[in-house]
Amino acid sequence: MIRYNLICEHDHEFEGWFASMSDYDEQAGSTRLSCPTCASTKIEKAIMAPAVKTARKSEARSEQAAKAMSAVAAKIRQEIDTNCDNVGDKFAEEARAIHYGEKPERGIYGSVTPEDSSALKEEGITAQPLPDAFVPDTAKPKLN
Numbered sequence: 001m002i003r004y005n006l007i008c009e010h011d012h013e014f015e016g017w018f019a020s021m022s023d024y025d026e027q028a029g030s031t032r033l034s035c036p037t038c039a040s041t042k043i044e045k046a047i048m049a050p051a052v053k054t055a056r057k058s059e060a061r062s063e064q065a066a067k068a069m070s071a072v073a074a075k076i077r078q079e080i081d082t083n084c085d086n087v088g089d090k091f092a093e094e095a096r097a098i099h100y101g102e103k104p105e106r107g108i109y110g111s112v113t114p115e116d117s118s119a120l121k122e123e124g125i126t127a128q129p130l131p132d133a134f135v136p137d138t139a140k141p142k143l144n
Ligand SMILES: [Zn+2]
Pocket: 008, 009, 010, 011, 012, 035, 036, 037, 038, 039, 040
């Protein structure tokens, strides 16, 4: 048995099963093959484009993944915004104060110069770069 996607003169698509290709040719040339929607007997094989469908599917999938990722990033941004203090360019100072117990422990984020960054590292204070996608909007430089 072979299956064909068929289309009538009015663009109704339907499936037809045939014993063989010649069986299809025979039926298509007669009035035995008709559209289930409008009963037209002017039937053709629908043109298939599997490659296009596959591409669309993966496109939709990566779009979905991007959506999920930006939703996660938005959540993390929100978390950081509510739970951490933006200390701006005082990051090194604040990180030290927290590290040496001069200030209560809390989540902070801010900017640091490369010199400060290596100095902090030497003192055993670990700081990790915050991916741009996780930086809260409130901490981003205003564009205007
Ligand atoms: Zn039809």
